[in-house]
Amino acid sequence: MAGKGILLVVSGFSGAGKGTLLQKLLEKYDTYVLSISATTRSPREGEVDGREYFFRSREEFEAMIAAGELIEYACYVGNYYGTPKAYVEEQLALGKDVILEIEIQGARKIKECYPDSVLLFLSPPSAEELRRRLTGRGTESMEVIENRLSRAAQEAQGIEDYDYFVINDNIEDCVQQVHQILESEHSRSFRNGERIGKIREEVGKFQK
Amino acid sequence: MAGKGILLVVSGFSGAGKGTLLQKLLEKYDTYVLSISATTRSPREGEVDGREYFFRSREEFEAMIAAGELIEYACYVGNYYGTPKAYVEEQLALGKDVILEIEIQGARKIKECYPDSVLLFLSPPSAEELRRRLTGRGTESMEVIENRLSRAAQEAQGIEDYDYFVINDNIEDCVQQVHQILESEHSRSFRNGERIGKIREEVGKFQK
Numbered sequence: 001m002a003g004k005g006i007l008l009v010v011s012g013f014s015g016a017g018k019g020t021l022l023q024k025l026l027e028k029y030d031t032y033v034l035s036i037s038a039t040t041r042s043p044r045e046g047e048v049d050g051r052e053y054f055f056r057s058r059e060e061f062e063a064m065i066a067a068g069e070l071i072e073y074a075c076y077v078g079n080y081y082g083t084p085k086a087y088v089e090e091q092l093a094l095g096k097d098v099i100l101e102i103e104i105q106g107a108r109k110i111k112e113c114y115p116d117s118v119l120l121f122l123s124p125p126s127a128e129e130l131r132r133r134l135t136g137r138g139t140e141s142m143e144v145i146e147n148r149l150s151r152a153a154q155e156a157q158g159i160e161d162y163d164y165f166v167i168n169d170n171i172e173d174c175v176q177q178v179h180q181i182l183e184s185e186h187s188r189s190f191r192n193g194e195r196i197g198k199i200r201e202e203v204g205k206f207q208k
Numbered sequence: 209m210a211g212k213g214i215l216l217v218v219s220g221f222s223g224a225g226k227g228t229l230l231q232k233l234l235e236k237y238d239t240y241v242l243s244i245s246a247t248t249r250s251p252r253e254g255e256v257d258g259r260e261y262f263f264r265s266r267e268e269f270e271a272m273i274a275a276g277e278l279i280e281y282a283c284y285v286g287n288y289y290g291t292p293k294a295y296v297e298e299q300l301a302l303g304k305d306v307i308l309e310i311e312i313q314g315a316r317k318i319k320e321c322y323p324d325s326v327l328l329f330l331s332p333p334s335a336e337e338l339r340r341r342l343t344g345r346g347t348e349s350m351e352v353i354e355n356r357l358s359r360a361a362q363e364a365q366g367i368e369d370y371d372y373f374v375i376n377d378n379i380e381d382c383v384q385q386v387h388q389i390l391e392s393e394h395s396r397s398f399r400n401g402e403r404i405g406k407i408r409e410e411v412g413k414f415q416k
Contacts (some may be wrong), residue, residue: 013411015359019367022310032313045325047219051366075287081385100359108329121397123407126407126410127407127408127410127414128414129410131414135399146414146416148374149411149414150414150415150416152411152414153411153412153413153414153415154415156404156407156408156411156412157408158406159397159407159408160398160401161397161406164395164396164397165395165396165397165400165403165404166395167403168244169242171330177391177392178361180391180392181390182391182394183390183392184372184385184389184392184393185392187372187374187385188371188372188373189329189367189369189370189371189372189373190368192373193368195373195375196364196367196368196373199334199335199364200364200367202334202335202336203221203335203338203357203360203361203364204352204361205335205361206335206357206358206360206361206363207358207361207362208354208358
């Protein structure tokens with residue numbers, strides 16, 4: 001019954017609530033798994049290889065790039081980060097919906113390699129609310145906040161490239177909405193070739 | 209908040225449960241309206257012009273065709289049946305999701321004129337179940353049933369042209385599923401140009 005899973009790419013402004021959304025989706029439904037990235041940065045305390053990240057040396061990472069084992073990768077603050085193809089495809093084949101949290105360039109790359117993937121952009125209800133959430137955290141300096149807001153302005157340019165635009169006003173409603181989108185995507189004809197073929201064959205026997 | 213409505217085209221084998229599905233959607237949610245067809249056939253007892261159908265003379269109907277006032281039309285048992293553009297567009301502008309029950313040729317025509325419409329094919333869980341439902345009604349002759357089954361075999365050829373393939377196993381689940389599909393469709397980026405433009409403009413002010 002499960003069929004093949006869907007690759008769901010989630011992007012959105014810092015402060016849109018991506019982290020909470022993903023955490024709640026994973027808690028609430030057993031159909032989702034998070035994609036695990038590979039990185040060359042050192043593990044922080046408590047981080048486990050193959051759980052938070054696949055920790056790799058720079059040589060190993062570059063060998064993965066060369067072998068085409070990454071769907072996408074980027075360099076950030078001197079370290080590589082990338083999405084290993086093998087883990088994603090293994091989970092999709094098991095019927096899991098695999099969630100990837102990634103920014104716009106990565107999202108475009110994913111859609112290129114996996115045209116059947118679903119790209120979703122998460123937004124706060126307003127820019128004012130975004131600023132309130134970022135300052136409300138109280139953990140970041142004004143400079144960091146301003147950088148994030150400025151970055152949001154850039155990210156907003158690419159929203160049309162996403163399949164869905166979801167506003168996170170109330171987090172529980174938002175979790176429900178994203179889950180419904182995934183359920184609906186599973187009903188798309190192009191994802192149901194096998195079922196359609198079966199019913200076509202069966203009713204074909206009625207042809208006079 | 210409402211935005212523009214969605215034109216939902218529902219097709220499916222005779223016996224798939226289209227009638228019950230539409231009736232329940234209309235009962236349960238006030239966001240849907242049925243498209244009203246124009247026809248040249250005579251009103252049956254109890255039928256009201258502008259409710260069941262727009263009843264028109266052959267001359268009037270042909271004038272509508274000539275004036276491009278119909279999205280699609282077909283001739284069936286000597287009478288014209290067609291979908292008047294005006295009613296559909298008026299309801300869409302009011303934010304209503306307009307449902308059209310129509311067969312495959314009509315559905316293709318709708319998608320051509322309205323690329324943003326949603327085409328949904330309803331199927332029973334199996335051909336055996338289809339046969340059971342048709343014979344179970346007990347109201348039709350064996351010949352009529354066999355004609356319907358034979359027709360199903362032809363209709364099954366075009367399922368891939370539909371956006372969604374929904375199996376009606378349990379009618380309540382099915383109503384829920386179709387409603388979720390419509391809700392999800394409302395979150396598509398291309399249907400949210402105005403909202404996206406608004407948030408883009410707002411966060412644009414944060415750009416350094």
